[in-house]
Amino acid sequence: MTDWLMYGLAGRDPATVKTNTILCNTHVIPALGARKLRDLSADDVDRWLADKAKALSTRSLEAIRSCLNRAVKRAMARDNVKRNVVELCSVPTGRTGRPSKSLTLKQAEAVLVAAEDSPLYAYFVVSLLTGGRTEEMRPLRWDHVDLEGDPDVVPEIPPHIAVWRSVRSTGDTKTRKSRRTLALLGRAVDVLKVQRERQGRQRVAAGDEWQETGLVFTSAVGTELDAANVRRELRKILARVARVPGIEIEPHEWTTRETRTSFVSILSDRSIPLEAISRLVGHSSPAVTEEVYRKQTRLVIQTGAVAMDGIFGTSPPPKR
Structure with missing residues (x-):
């Protein structure tokens, strides 16, 4: 992980490097850093993500999985490990994040x-x-x-x-x-x-x-x-x-x-x-x-209504 942080983010925006460093030092390295890479299993990653899902949003889970995934890919490219078990693991649903708001x-x-x-x-x-x-x-x-x-x-x-x-x-x-x-x-x-x-x-x-x-x-x-x-x-x-x-x-x-x-x-x-x-x-x-902006838009799908109105016209007045 430290190798990827030092060399794998070359040329990236400083803010991106800072964000990834914080994610790795806070969530990845303390939990998985002591594992030997060849011993890391998909079950280990699944358990780690499930534990983090108790406190992190789905978006944050995706971010920390991405950090681990890219670091292991780099290790594979250097023959430090034969396969990337992280790619076998999906991201669970995390905690609901702070919903965006809009002014009336x-x-x-x-x-x-x-x-x-x-x-x-x-x-x-x-x-x-x-x-x-x-x-x-x-x-x-x-x-x-x-x-x-x-x-x-x-x-x-x-x-x-x-x-x-x-x-x-x-x-x-x-x-x-x-x-x-x-x-x-x-x-x-x-x-x-x-x-x-x-x-x-x-x-x-x-x-x-x-x-x-x-x-x-x-x-x-x-x-x-x-x-x-x-x-x-x-x-x-x-x-x-x-x-x-x-x-x-x-x-x-x-x-x-x-x-x-x-x-x-x-x-x-x-x-x-x-x-x-x-x-x-x-x-x-x-x-x-x-x-x-799903919560900010008020979608009214009216294509079908417009087309059918053109076909059938307005309804006749009700019989008295």
Whole structure:
């Protein structure tokens, strides 16, 4: 396991290496590290996974099995073991993970009002109104923002942002289809104009301490926002929302990812087709959107009803 951690993750993102190291040192090595590799059996792995299923989610179980599987594969490639028993073992169902949540329209409106005094107001407006991932919003650059559009061409080009980067080590978005260009509605355009002016004042105030990054959303000295700081700011805003009569919300239970789930939920509640939502959030297919945001989408399968209505028409009035 230590050999795989040291050499088998070469070239991976530092965050990926850190995550795998924590998983191995916490869950794999203490339980199985003392076993001789040639003596490790599928029953050993099954028992280990079953024991871990009492405390870990299914997703975490998949992650620790993957670590063990890849380490044993590496050992096989070096003739340290003849077969990989891990591949014979399936992942059991683990504990239910924390379910994702989404804001209702009323809650979302309250968040936007409560965020007006926040230094990250523009960030939360654009995130909530475009459905961008936090890893896509934090590295957004001004040269990927067009606040004017081009009304003189056909078809007209509206104001938009180009979601072409992420905070990943390569700078690429999560998938090829995550690379997309999103139109901006008027409210988002307005807050970004204000954000540009505000950033200009910050640049002057910071003086020599300012670091020019070209980013839209920055700290007071121009550096990229930290994910933890964004999450803390969101919870401060939600704490103010929680004091609004008629709105019940637990600020500490929310993460920045849930501005994205809220975007999906609000559009779905307004009967926006799943295919359109899928394109907006940068998924490879509507099936991915349905699987990932199953609790946020309100699917109504009406193809059959529409077709049969065309065949049979409306029902005759009942006889009196």
